[in-house]
Amino acid sequence: MTPNVPATKTTYLPTIGIECHVQLNTKTKLFAAVGNDARGASPNTLISHICVGMPGALPVLNEKAVELAVGAAFALNSQPQAFSKFDRKHYFYPDLPKGYQITQYDQPIAKGGYVEIEIEGEKKKVGITRVHLEEDAGKTTHPEGMDFSLIDLNRAGTPLLEIVSEPEIYSPAEAKAYARELWLVMKYAQVTDGDLYHGHVRFDVNISVSDKPGMLGTRTEIKNLNSFRSVAGAVEYEIKRQAELLEKNEVIVQETRGWDEVKQKTTPQRQKEEAHDYRYMPEPDIPPLKLSASFISKVKEGLPELPSSIRESLSELQVDPKVIEDILDREELLDRVLEVKRITKSTEHTRRVLFQLLDDPDSLSIHVKDQIKVLEMISIGELSSTAAKAVLKERIKIEEDPRLIAERMNLLQISNESELEIMVREVLADNPTAVADVKKGEAKAVGFLVGQVMKKAQGKANPEITKRLIKKQLDV
Numbered sequence: 276m277t278p279n280v281p282a283t284k285t286t287y288l289p290t291i292g293i294e295c296h297v298q299l300n301t302k303t304k305l306f307a308a309v310g311n312d313a314r315g316a317s318p319n320t321l322i323s324h325i326c327v328g329m330p331g332a333l334p335v336l337n338e339k340a341v342e343l344a345v346g347a348a349f350a351l352n353s354q355p356q357a358f359s360k361f362d363r364k365h366y367f368y369p370d371l372p373k374g375y376q377i378t379q380y381d382q383p384i385a386k387g388g389y390v391e392i393e394i395e396g397e398k399k400k401v402g403i404t405r406v407h408l409e410e411d412a413g414k415t416t417h418p419e420g421m422d423f424s425l426i427d428l429n430r431a432g433t434p435l436l437e438i439v440s441e442p443e444i445y446s447p448a449e450a451k452a453y454a455r456e457l458w459l460v461m462k463y464a465q466v467t468d469g470d471l472y473h474g475h476v477r478f479d480v481n482i483s484v485s486d487k488p489g490m491l492g493t494r495t496e497i498k499n500l501n502s503f504r505s506v507a508g509a510v511e512y513e514i515k516r517q518a519e520l521l522e523k524n525e526v527i528v529q530e531t532r533g534w535d536e537v538k539q540k541t542t543p544q545r546q547k548e549e550a551h552d553y554r555y556m557p558e559p560d561i562p563p564l565k566l567s568a569s570f571i572s573k574v575k576e577g578l579p580e581l582p583s584s585i586r587e588s589l590s591e592l593q594v595d596p597k598v599i600e601d602i603l604d605r606e607e608l609l610d611r612v613l614e615v616k617r618i619t620k621s622t623e624h625t626r627r628v629l630f631q632l633l634d635d636p637d638s639l640s641i642h643v644k645d646q647i648k649v650l651e652m653i654s655i656g657e658l659s660s661t662a663a664k665a666v667l668k669e670r671i672k673i674e675e676d677p678r679l680i681a682e683r684m685n686l687l688q689i690s691n692e693s694e695l696e697i698m699v700r701e702v703l704a705d706n707p708t709a710v711a712d713v714k715k716g717e718a719k720a721v722g723f724l725v726g727q728v729m730k731k732a733q734g735k736a737n738p739e740i741t742k743r744l745i746k747k748q749l750d751v
């Protein structure tokens with residue numbers, strides 16, 4: 276027991292499971308040939324007789340959604356099920372006009388798998404229970420002070436993948452790491468565009484605490500979290516709230532709670548008076564989904580490179596792992612880094628462009644050929660990294676060869692040895708004291724002499740070559 280915790284206080288072990296809804300990156304809805312991207316669309320413009328549940332309307336399964344779900348299964352280290360089926364799950368909500376959601380119940384498209392996370396250098400696998408396809412509902416809004424509600428069905432029928440984790444997460448940090456890794460994996464697998472802001476990836480977090488190892492306490496569910504920070508915040512708050520209730524011998528109510536981002540606390544939403552009776556029944560309008568071995572293997576072969584393999588291939592850069600995670604969060608920048616790596620096959624260029632892009636993401640707008648030209652000029656000593664920054668900035672503004680830009684801006688370094696040798700000779704003759712110091716072994720004096728050559732060269736002497744030439748002429 277840690278000293279700052281009173282001896283009487285019980286230790287409570289949290290257990291956390293996370294359900295994640297991922298919006299699939301399809302052009303159209305799960306069962307209707309209607310546009311899927313509701314961002315910026317006027318309410319109720321992306322709907323059809325299928326989305327609004329007109330009697331007799333027949334849903335048709337979107338093949339692309341199936342393909343993405345199969346890809347997701349492999350990305351989650353799972354196997355897609357050759358046989359799965361759809362079921363009706365009944366709710367009575369105003370934004371669900373059919374009165375039921377089409378989802379998968381006892382035969383989901385994937386079972387098992389895991390997501391690997393890293394906490395303080397320790398790797399850990401969080402198990403996946405199941406992955407299933409389902410449609411989203413519409414959206415209800417309650418205008419303030421009005422006696423009516425508004426329904427927008429644009430989102431009704433949007434294809435979702437629900438990914439359910441095993442309750443194998445035990446801290447806010449693990450919950451956050453799991454949420455981010457799952458998001459990254461789904462984004463890199465191109466299953467989703469990963470737009471967190473528009474709720475294209477959302478997390479429902481189940482949390483309980485218990486003072487008896489191996490025994491689970493009463494859980495609460497915090498729904499619809501759409502940032503990794505709010506996942507961590509909600510978990511942290513709930514662990515504390517539940518432990519405090521138990522400490523006071525109070526009862527934890529099994530309920531759904533919401534997350535108040537401003538107050539950083541959870542608030543009760545609705546209690547489960549009894550287990551929901553969803554009256555599951557097989558969906559009669561959609562035949563069971565049977566996937567051929569060739570379909571499955573084709574999807575597997577076409578799977579894009581995933582974060583784990585990208586981390587592996589960038590490990591040769593020997594940069595701080597945090598830098599790699601930063602660039603992984605920004606896929607468009609990472610793509611350029613990998614492109615430079617592929618074209619130049621140079622670790623030095625790849626490392627340099629990684630830092631350049633993080634430092635100035637706008638340089639992504641430059642053609643990759645020009646970006647590589649700048650990298651090559653640095654590596655042969657024509658540009659200092661400071662001068663390279665200026666060249667890149669200018670190149671973003673105007674379409675011009677980087678070398679011409681460097682010349683025009685007078686940024687090219689003098690790397691010509693015979694030119695530098697003359698300057699070095701002059702500087703050595705003018706500074707006998709520093710020369711004597713260098714011969715005595717004072718390293719600082721070398722720096723001083725480099726500075727003098729730099730002055731003579733108006734700041735454009737290549738410092739490395741200059742240093743080498745000084746040492747050579749003084750024979751040290």
Ligand code: MN
Binds near residue numbers: 296409437
């Ligand atoms: Mn769901």
